[in-house]
Amino acid sequence: xxxxxxxxxxxxxxxxxxxxxxxxxxxxxxxxxxxxxxxxxxxxxxxxxxxxxxxxxxxxxxxxxxxxxxxxxxxxxxxxxxxxxxxxxxxxxxxxxxxxxxxxxxxxxxxxxxxxxxxxxxxxxxxxxxxxxxxxxxxxxxxxx
Numbered sequence: 001x002x003x004x005x006x007x008x009x010x011x012x013x014x015x016x017x018x019x020x021x022x023x024x025x026x027x028x029x030x031x032x033x034x035x036x037x038x039x040x041x042x043x044x045x046x047x048x049x050x051x052x053x054x055x056x057x058x059x060x061x062x063x064x065x066x067x068x069x070x071x072x073x074x075x076x077x078x079x080x081x082x083x084x085x086x087x088x089x090x091x092x093x094x095x096x097x098x099x100x101x102x103x104x105x106x107x108x109x110x111x112x113x114x115x116x117x118x119x120x121x122x123x124x125x126x127x128x129x130x131x132x133x134x135x136x137x138x139x140x141x142x143x144x145x
Contacts, residue, residue, distance in 0.1 A: 002034050044104045053098065060094050063087075112137070112144040 009026055012018045018026070068083040075082055103111045115137040122133050137144065 002030065002037070005030055040104070044102075056094060056097075060090050063090065106145060108143040114145045 006027075009018070009023065009030065013020070013023045064083075064087045067086060068079050071079045071083055099107075099109050104113060118134060118137045122136065125133055
């Protein structure tokens with residue numbers, strides 16, 4: 001699709017529909033779009049090693065087990081609720097990291113790629129003067145895909 005856009009942009013320049021001053025920013029935008037697409041593909045294709053998650057989980061559990069013994073001398077009986085609260089915070093951070101490490105898996109916490117691409121499509125068609133535009137993607141059960 002990017003190659004087709006580049007070809008059409010070059011044709012518009014050669015046919016005189018665009019002057020050089022308008023061509024250069026458009027070509028720059030196309031180049032940046034290609035770069036960003038490559039970055040997203042690298043993020044999507046990056047595999048987190050399984051030992052990463054395993055090791056982080058084991059370290060957090062070790063921290064959970066050792067935390068009360070480090071706090072009991074200074075906090076006394078309140079050690080249990082404080083240690084529990086701290087442990088919950090670390091557990092939630094670890095759980096959240098597992099969810100956000102794959103931002104393109106079409107789950108509720110992911111980047112809404114379909115909605116973003118539809119918005120870009122609508123904006124481009126409006127700039128081209130088209131009147132028949134596709135519908136915006138609407139959230140389903142509060143989740144935008």
